[in-house]
Amino acid sequence: MQNYQIFLLLMAVYLLGLISIGLYFSKKQKSVTDFWLAGRRIGSVAIGFSAASSWMTAGGILAVIGLYIVLGMSSIWSFVAPNILALLLIALLVGKIKHLPAITQPELLEQRYSSTLRGPVAFIIAVVMILFAVADIRGLSLVLEIFFGLPPIYAAAIVAIAISLYVTLGGFSAVVWTDMVQFVLLSVFALAMAFIVVSAATAGTAEIPAISTSELLGNVSTDWWNPFIIGIPAVMIFIFAIIPGWVTEQDPWQRIWASRDEKSARNGMIMGSFLIFLVFGVACTLIAIGLSYLYPGIPASFAEIGMGAMAQAEPALLFFIVENLSPLALGLAGVGLAAAAMSSADTFATSGGSCLSRDIYQRYIKPDATMKEMMAVNRVSVLIIVLAATFFSFYITGIIEAIHIATFIASASYFFPLMGGLYWKRATKEGALAGLVVGAVAQIAFTIIDYSGTPLQAIGFLAPISSLLSNHGVILGMLLSGVAFFGVSVATKPSSLVNLAPFFADEAEKLVKEDILVQDSDVQYKKLLGSLDKEITGDRASLKLNLEASATVNWDRFINELKSIHPSWVTPTGVNSVYWLTKGDMLACVSLSRGHTEKEIWFSSEPRTKDVEEASKEFFTAFKQVAQALDNIGIMLALPAPQKA
Structure with missing residues (x-):
């Protein structure tokens, strides 16, 4: 009980700090742009820390360590590498994204095509953001259960109440600046745990002999270090299944629009990818190697053991903390992992909330709403996303699985309409709608089919049929979306000049120019x-x-x-x-x-x-x-x- 009381005290101090940040920025929220894009004033360092922080969850850290223990470096393609590569690819797209006049991706798609797409895409993004937030809450639930024996409702309450307070107060400015605080806590926690776990492993125990650090690193097999042991085809399948969804994810685009300029956005994304590598690529690797030596009983083959391997590997770090750290250190570790959960969940709440507020309420329910009304709706929308994620966190238990399902739906539904619209002039609203509907329906159907096996298997029902159907058939879902998008676009009437001009310079030249005749002395x-x-x-x-x-x-x-x-x-x-x-x-x-x-x-x-x-x-x-x-x-x-x- 002493551990729990120390954790509550530290958590209360931490939450007061976050709420103070929200209160500070609440005074600066005067418009929708201020609330959702922080007034477009964010610099590269804040962008970098926030981008990295938003893609690192408590559950993600535990899952990455568990995957390393079970599969070694070959597991990077399911989560770590796509995180790093997606931010680097987004950095290449900054020049195209930054200067587009949108606050949300659904709004952007309406500008490019028509209002037909805005509602459906807004709904899909809101669902995807809810699923991402579910993974954060589930990760913290696992932490509190092992640390203090608390039921999941406590994790849901902590995340929901904290985010609801500081995000609804300070908007996206509060998200970015609290992300910086949260990443510092998260990275200090990860690096400190890497040092502690490696030190414990090299010191040995009564059952395990002490070894040097070099011997510890050499204790794992050569195959463990080989990221391509699963084969190039499997690597490519993972890349094409995950990265398109993360490149077109709304929250990094929101950071680009919120940046003060193109250079800040690009440098921030590159910095964010490095920070992710620092935690996932360095700290988590060392933790996994140390835990593998300390707990040799953890199954070493996911293919042989199935879900049981991850069930033992994923919480291994938490058990180590409980067994080896003091009550104060345990409390600090709990706050660090809570920070990881909130640093991602707040981003997903704002991204999903912006779709509900601007793309559904203001666009379809009350287009003539005043700015004062919209500021209230903005805050309610954030609450809706948080509450929905809290509700579904009691029914969705797989952390990485929730992230992957959300990613695959995004990849298959709006990757082609979004990216195709930015770079292909001939894309039409009919083609975009066809790609969106076909991809979304196909991917949801494939996911349901993949879970129809009895008993439920980790590899899914579709993968044994063909490797191209692994990852819930997302490659096929994207292929069907792409065929529908390109085929229907070619067969239908081209987009109007008003829709094309903001995206293509040569079309903008065709606009009728008005003479601006103003005398300085007027x-x-x-x-x-x-x-x-x-x-x-x-x-x-x-x-x-x-x-x-x-x-x-x-x-x-x-x-x-x-x-x-x-x-x-x-x-x-x-x-x-x-x-x-x-x-x-x-x-x-x-x-x-x-x-x-x-x-x-x-x-x-x-x-x-x-x-x-x-x-x-x-x-x-x-x-x-x-x-x-x-x-x-x-x-x-x-x-x-x-x-x-």
């Missing part, structure tokens, strides 16, 4: 410059102008009037986001959104720093066009009077 222009909020964030500037109309604005009527008199104003993702499409770089285009009240209209744009002067003149022209549209429906919009010195 009194009204000078007045606008005095009211314009300018902030440099990396290679871009953030320009904002919040104005209040003379009366309540009927948003639908106003937007329809604006589009009718100035057709270059478009609503590619619904009336909640209105763009003056003057260029293919939609981030640099002036956009409109509803403010905190039904009278407020918020103007914003994110031009490149070298184009701020030109963008300011576009702002002024956009203001005049908006004022004209409002005047046509009997509402006045004026620039505020300059403040007296």
